Amino acid sequence: MPSKPRILVVEDESPIADTLLYALTHEGFQPEWCASAAAALAAFQRERPALAILDVGLPDRNGFELFRELQSLPGGADVPMLFLTARSDEIDRVVGLELGADDYVAKPFSPRELAARVRAILRRSARGAAPQQIAPAPVEVDLERHRVRYYGVLLDLSRYEFGLLRELASRPGRVFSREELLSRVWDADSDSFDRTVDAHVKTLRAKLKAVAPDVEAIRTLRGTGYAWSEDLPARP
Structure with missing residues (x-):
C-alpha cells in the first residue's frame, strides 16, 4: 500500500493548524505540524516532505525567509511550497510568487479548497517527475x-x-x-x-x-x- 504524501504545515496559530491538520488528514495526506521556522527546518532536514505549507507570519522569522532557507537545503528546490497568510495585498502575493512558491492562499480560507490546491500542486509536480530530456542540444x-x-x-x-x-x-x-x-x-x-x-x-x-x-x-x-x-x- 503506497504511503500517504507527507505535508509539512508551518503555522504558529494552533486553531488554524488544527483545521489544516484535520482537512489534510481527511483528504488522505499525512500532515506534520511545526509552530516555528526553526522546527520546520529541523523537520524538513529529517525527512523531506512532498509539499510544505508556510505561514508568512511566524514568530522567529517570516515565511519568505524560511522559504529561501528551505530551498537552499539538499532537495529543497524540488519540494513544492504554498504560502498561507493573513495578508491579502497584491504586493505580498507578488513577492511570494516571484520567489518561486507554487501558490498563495490568504486567510480566512476554505480548508477543502486549500486541500484541493495541495492536491493540484502535487499532481502537477508528479507530471514532471519522469526523467527525460525533452529538447535536444543546445x-x-x-x-x-x-x-x-x-x-x-x-x-x-x-x-x-x-x-x-x-x-x-x-x-x-x-x-x-x-x-x-x-x-x-x-x-x-x-x-x-x-x-x-x-x-x-x-x-x-x-x-x-x-x-x-x-x-x-x-x-x-x-x-x-x-x-x-x-x-x-x-x-x-
Missing part, C-alpha cells in the same frame, strides 16, 4: 533533477523559470499564449496574472543571454505570446 532539460543545461552550462533557474523553459522548449516554434503558460506552469487556482509571465520570461531570457548573448532562444510575438526558437545554432 538545450538539455532533466525533469527528474529539475536542471537545465544551455550550451553545456548549468542554469540557475527558479521553479517558474524552469517551468516556462520546459514548456517552451518542449515544442520549438509553437507559440504559447500568456494564458496557456499560466495554466501550464502556475496552479490554475492561483492569483497569478499575465504580467507575472512577462516578468519570468524576462529573467529567464536574461539568464539565457548570459550564456549565449547573440542567440535569441525565446521569441516574443507581440500581442500573442512566446515561442522557443526552432533554429538555435549548434554553438553560441
Whole structure:
C-alpha cells in the first residue's frame, strides 16, 4: 500500500493548524505540524516532505525567509511550497510568487479548497517527475533533477523559470499564449496574472543571454505570446 504524501504545515496559530491538520488528514495526506521556522527546518532536514505549507507570519522569522532557507537545503528546490497568510495585498502575493512558491492562499480560507490546491500542486509536480530530456542540444532539460543545461552550462533557474523553459522548449516554434503558460506552469487556482509571465520570461531570457548573448532562444510575438526558437545554432 503506497504511503500517504507527507505535508509539512508551518503555522504558529494552533486553531488554524488544527483545521489544516484535520482537512489534510481527511483528504488522505499525512500532515506534520511545526509552530516555528526553526522546527520546520529541523523537520524538513529529517525527512523531506512532498509539499510544505508556510505561514508568512511566524514568530522567529517570516515565511519568505524560511522559504529561501528551505530551498537552499539538499532537495529543497524540488519540494513544492504554498504560502498561507493573513495578508491579502497584491504586493505580498507578488513577492511570494516571484520567489518561486507554487501558490498563495490568504486567510480566512476554505480548508477543502486549500486541500484541493495541495492536491493540484502535487499532481502537477508528479507530471514532471519522469526523467527525460525533452529538447535536444543546445538545450538539455532533466525533469527528474529539475536542471537545465544551455550550451553545456548549468542554469540557475527558479521553479517558474524552469517551468516556462520546459514548456517552451518542449515544442520549438509553437507559440504559447500568456494564458496557456499560466495554466501550464502556475496552479490554475492561483492569483497569478499575465504580467507575472512577462516578468519570468524576462529573467529567464536574461539568464539565457548570459550564456549565449547573440542567440535569441525565446521569441516574443507581440500581442500573442512566446515561442522557443526552432533554429538555435549548434554553438553560441
